[in-house]
Amino acid sequence: MNRANETTLGISGVVCSSAMLLLGFFTLWLDGSGWAITIAAFFGLIFGLTAVYSIKENKKTKLAGILFIAGAVFTGIISYGAGFLPAILYLLAGMISLERIRDRSSESSADNDLERSRDRSSESSVDNDLERSRDRSSESSVDNDLERSRDRSSESSVDNDLESSPKSNSDISLETSSKGKLSNDLKSSSDIKLKTKPKALVPIKTKHVNILFVFFVPSGGVETLNRQRSHAFKKKNINCHFLYYRKERELINDHHAPTFITNDDEVIKRILAKGKYEAIVITSDYLALARFRNLGYKGKLILEVQGYGAKDFARSELEKAVPYVTKYGNGLLNPKTPHIMQIFNELFLEIPKFSFNNSFDTKTFSYQPQSKILQPIVGWTGRIEYNKNWKEFLQIGHHLIHDYNPEIQLYMFEDPSFSTPKDREEFFQLIGRLNLIDNITVFANAPHQSMAEYFSIIGDSGGFLCSTSRVEGAPYSILEAISCRCPVLTTDSDGVRSSIIHNQTGKYYTIGNIPEALQQAKELIENQPLREHIISTAIIHLKSNFTPEQYSLHFSEMLISLGIEI
Structure with a gap:
């Protein structure tokens, strides 16, 4: 009016x-x-x-x-x-x-006319969708072929399926799961499959947002974070897709969302065209900011830093990232890691910065009662490389076994694909020199769904998880142990401060100080009231500060602040 x-x-x-x-x-x-x-x-x-x-x-x-x-x-x-x-x-x-x-009567009449106009527009849109659906038969055929090719490698499957559908590059959509399956789940959520007459359809008013998360390999804490993100966003209007450049092992944990493994520019370009992503979150790989812009992507690019290892290396890498972030990026994200936040504030004055805790779902990863093992178990997770400080763990284990309790067992969970032959040779030599062969078990690439059982066993045995890292971003292994009633002894590796409070939700020892580590370890094993207090307080802290609901809310607020409608 x-x-x-x-x-x-x-x-x-x-x-x-x-x-x-x-x-x-x-x-x-x-x-x-x-x-x-x-x-x-x-x-x-x-x-x-x-x-x-x-x-x-x-x-x-x-x-x-x-x-x-x-x-x-x-x-x-x-x-x-x-x-x-x-x-x-x-x-x-x-x-x-x-x-x-x-x-008001005239306004009401006008409103009715507008409503009828919207209905006609919706019917016209549905007619257009029906017209486009006639060409979907070829895409359905590709799906059937992809379902039969479960054991092909992801990158090879991507290339073959791209060649098999020459009619339209934009129709290519691929997904790999932990079983190696590929499917075309990359269809835009706005596509409508019709099973009834067009007039019976109600227009969908909710806007769905497609976000692509990019990392080097589907392994470690970032892979865990991505699967947590996939779960956290289920109740939001956010569709997660995941892209990894390569895989170092055959096992890929199920992300419950479209997952791509390729480092080919042409394939990535087609994925971007099909996905229509409002934003892309790239973890660590700041060079990819320029790469994705050169591939034609015009949406929001966010560089995420979960951790770069040593603090001096992190600063060096982020200094190199400055021209890429300034020219191509739209935002910076990190999980409240103190030294990363400090570097962000020093180097990126004009770039929007976002910091909030990672997501952890205690409903899907939690304590699982197992047969109790009588001897205490001390666990360790990581890679056989310098930053994880594995030598110090073996030294702590040696003194616990030979000076305190010869029944103690050491469980080490590692990914051998991330260590060099030289490091591995040194690793096994040190095990022999410290006389740990009868007390140590090394688990290589343990399936993630099994880790809840292992952490529960370690906690029930009267042992604990020992983290010896020099620097961490936001380690998931500590959150996973807490959720399974397994207490934690850790170095102050910076990123653990959001989850560990000394003698409240875990214990600290000074890196390099073996006697202090032994003192704290013995107290965790012997002082049962303190142990139970730490276990129960840590679970409360976890459920209060790392929920999927909190993460999805913070992530949505970040997108909105960058101008993305949700």
């Missing part, structure tokens, strides 16, 4: 009230009088602005009329008639606004 008359009168009243307010301030300054004019003009201005806003938004017409008339009364009476001009303008605007209420 055209509301130009009352809008013009209201704006004129606002202008006059503003001038009247200035006059009041001037007289106050001049001789101390003019309080009535100032107060009347102030209230008139407030009422006028509020009413004009309601009129401009084409809603709350009755409220706008009342506000205009109230503004007229305040401006005219309190000012003892000095504000007669804005009062008259407000009065006329209020009367016209209230007069509009009588014409």
Whole structure:
């Protein structure tokens, strides 16, 4: 409805009230009088602005009329008639606004016409969708072929399936799961498969957002984080897709979402075209910011840093990242890691920065009662490389076994694909020199779903998880152990501070200080009241600060602040 008359009168009243307010301030300054004019003009201005806003938004017409008339009364009476001009303008605007209420029947008719127009538009859209669905048969054929090719490698499957559908590159969509399956789940959520007549369909008003998460390999904490993200966003309107450049092992844990493994630019370009991603979150690989822009991607690019290892190396890498983030990036993300946050603030003054805890779902990964093992077990997770400080763990284990309790067992969970032959040779040599062969078990690439059982066994045995890392971003192994009632002894590796509070949710020891580590370890094993306090407090802390709901809320707020509608 055209509301130009009352809008013009209201704006004129606002202008006059503003001038009247200035006059009041001037007289106050001049001789101390003019309080009535100032107060009347102030209230008139407030009422006028509020009413004009309601009129401009084409809603709350009755409220706008009342506000205009109230503004007229305040401006005219309190000012003892000095504000007669804005009062008259407000009065006329209020009367016209209230007069509009009588014409609701015409507005209702117009609304009905608009609703019928929307229905016709929806039917037209559905007709177009039906027209496009005639070409889907070839894509369905590709799906069947992909389902039969379960054991092919992901990158090879991508290339073969791309060649098998020459009609349209944009129809290519591929997914790998832990079973090696490929499927075309990359279809846009706006595509509608029709099983009823077009008129029976109700238009979907909810907007779904596609986000692509990119990392080097499907392994370690980032892979765990991605699977947690996939779960966390199920109740949000966020569709997760995952891209890894390569895989170092055959086992790929199920992400329950489209997962791609390729480092081929042409394949990635087609994935981007099909996915229509509103944002891409790239973990660690800052060079990919330029790469994705060169592949034609125009959406939001967010560089995520879960950890770069040693602090000096992290600073060096992020200094190199500055020109890429500045030119191609739209935001920076990290899980509240203190040293990363500090570097972000120093190097990236103009780039939006976001920091919030990672997601952890205690409903899907939690304590599982197992047959109790009588001897205490000390666990360790990581890679056989410098930053994980595996030598110190073996030293701690050696002293616990040979100086404290010869029945203690050491469980080490590692991924051999991330260690060099030299490191592995040194690893096994040190095990022999420290006489640990009869007390140590090394688990290579243990399936993630089995880790809940192992952590539960370690906790029930009276042992603990020992983290010896030099620097960590936000280690998932500590959260997983806590969720399974397995207490944690750790170095202050920076990223653990969000999860470990000394003698409350876990224990710290000073890196390199073996006697202190032994003292804290013995206390965890022997002091049962403290042990139970740490276990129960840690679980409460985990459930209060790392929930999927909190993570999805923070992530949604980040997207909105970057201009993405959800």
